[in-house]
Amino acid sequence: MTRSAVMADFAVRVLTQDSELRAAHSLLRVALHSPPMTDSDWAATKPTYKPDRFFGAITTDGVTVGSAYVYDSEVAVPGGKTVPMSGLTRVGVRADHRRRGVLTELMRFQFADARANGQILSTLNATETGIYGRFGYGIGTRAREMHLIKPRLRSGVPQSGRVRMLSSAEALALTAALYERIGLYRTGMMTRGRDWWAVHFDRSMREDEPYLVAVHSGPDGGDDAYVIYKASSNEDHVSTEYGATLHVYDLHGTTLAARNQLWRFLIEMDLVNEIHAHDRPVDEPVELLLENPRACITRNIGDDAWVRLVDVPAALGARTYTDAEPVAIAVNDAFLPENSGTYLVSGDGVVRTSAPADLTLGVDTLGMLYFGAWTPSALAAAGRVRVSDPVALTRADRLFQTDSIPWCGTGF
Numbered sequence: 001m002t003r004s005a006v007m008a009d010f011a012v013r014v015l016t017q018d019s020e021l022r023a024a025h026s027l028l029r030v031a032l033h034s035p036p037m038t039d040s041d042w043a044a045t046k047p048t049y050k051p052d053r054f055f056g057a058i059t060t061d062g063v064t065v066g067s068a069y070v071y072d073s074e075v076a077v078p079g080g081k082t083v084p085m086s087g088l089t090r091v092g093v094r095a096d097h098r099r100r101g102v103l104t105e106l107m108r109f110q111f112a113d114a115r116a117n118g119q120i121l122s123t124l125n126a127t128e129t130g131i132y133g134r135f136g137y138g139i140g141t142r143a144r145e146m147h148l149i150k151p152r153l154r155s156g157v158p159q160s161g162r163v164r165m166l167s168s169a170e171a172l173a174l175t176a177a178l179y180e181r182i183g184l185y186r187t188g189m190m191t192r193g194r195d196w197w198a199v200h201f202d203r204s205m206r207e208d209e210p211y212l213v214a215v216h217s218g219p220d221g222g223d224d225a226y227v228i229y230k231a232s233s234n235e236d237h238v239s240t241e242y243g244a245t246l247h248v249y250d251l252h253g254t255t256l257a258a259r260n261q262l263w264r265f266l267i268e269m270d271l272v273n274e275i276h277a278h279d280r281p282v283d284e285p286v287e288l289l290l291e292n293p294r295a296c297i298t299r300n301i302g303d304d305a306w307v308r309l310v311d312v313p314a315a316l317g318a319r320t321y322t323d324a325e326p327v328a329i330a331v332n333d334a335f336l337p338e339n340s341g342t343y344l345v346s347g348d349g350v351v352r353t354s355a356p357a358d359l360t361l362g363v364d365t366l367g368m369l370y371f372g373a374w375t376p377s378a379l380a381a382a383g384r385v386r387v388s389d390p391v392a393l394t395r396a397d398r399l400f401q402t403d404s405i406p407w408c409g410t411g412f
């Protein structure tokens, strides 16, 4: 691929020099209103950048005005296949260079990079919901934030296996490998590279308040689930009872039964008033574990991964469809026009067609349909799908139906 895309007074390219990486990282921190970076911050951060994955917009005077980083990953699509995906993150444009097309060029560059790497999907977590639709992203998975307030475990919940807490050194050595071994057990989940773990786990493990990690091993003795959490003590004692809040950052397991054992571990912990979990599947049945199910409060169901089909025919062809009569779907993609066209989708797969379209939608809306988070009917009722044949809309609901609610569950 081209390693630079020249615009009026800046060019986007892969960052390679230490000084460039540092400048882009500093810019990002300021863009996100974090405190300025110190030398020790940079020393800790620099190794978390994988070579060639940090892109910058540099002016002709050599000033860094934009940044974007990508995680090379794989994502589970409906039907069970895993496909190459690019996870876009650390997007920032210097405040004095905004609304001049810097992000637009970073986007062009990262899509070209993804295509060159065979990454047929791109996903991201958005700081604001108004930014990414124009670049072809839609809300492709959703997540639930829940608070458990004084939860009590139901007596009939089965118990199996054993939970053990890891030391920090064990957690650093074992957790990433365990995530990999557990695998992508739900549509929308993604693999995590070394660079992801470096930023989102390893650094915190070396700081003053490291994560706590507990692992479940099944009846056969093999590790099959883990939870990463922290406890914050309640400083504001109104009562004489001590009670901490547990913050759950990551909880995965090969089976629901194994994951439930970790919920049991958390719920039964002494001196805990509340458990807050920030990014969980919307249908995770934690309430079923409780004698007082109303103690599990959904604080928010919000956007999890924003999804963009970078290569529409390849991405449509990678997932499966429920058996139904074909539907001709016209896709408009203004940003990557080679994707625009009409696709005949059926239980047998997807082909381009010259037949008239039954449904017409933007590629951002296709990103909302792709993992099954939303139905074509719901999107049509919201004005996101133009319907030429109402019967085809019902068929499309069936075609795109998935057997589980998608969830990414990896923040980045």
Ligand SMILES: CC(=O)SCCNC(=O)CCNC(=O)[C@H](O)C(C)(C)COP(=O)(O)OP(=O)(O)OC[C@H]1O[C@@H](n2cnc3c(N)ncnc32)[C@H](O)[C@@H]1OP(=O)(O)O
Binding pocket: 031, 032, 088, 089, 090, 091, 092, 093, 094, 097, 098, 099, 100, 101, 102, 103, 104, 105, 124, 125, 126, 127, 128, 130, 131, 134
């Ligand atoms: C995946 C992640 O990393 S999320 C992190 C995103 N980063 C941030 O939120 C940090 C703070 N914000 C920023 O750094 C910048 O404002 C950015 C990155 C959001 C936008 O960068 P810019 O270079 O200003 O964007 P650019 O000039 O290419 O704008 C392209 C279009 O998007 C629109 N746009 C840009 N930002 C926003 C926004 N926050 N809300 C709504 N529309 C926006 C522009 O108006 C423009 O529209 P137009 O094509 O109709 O004229």
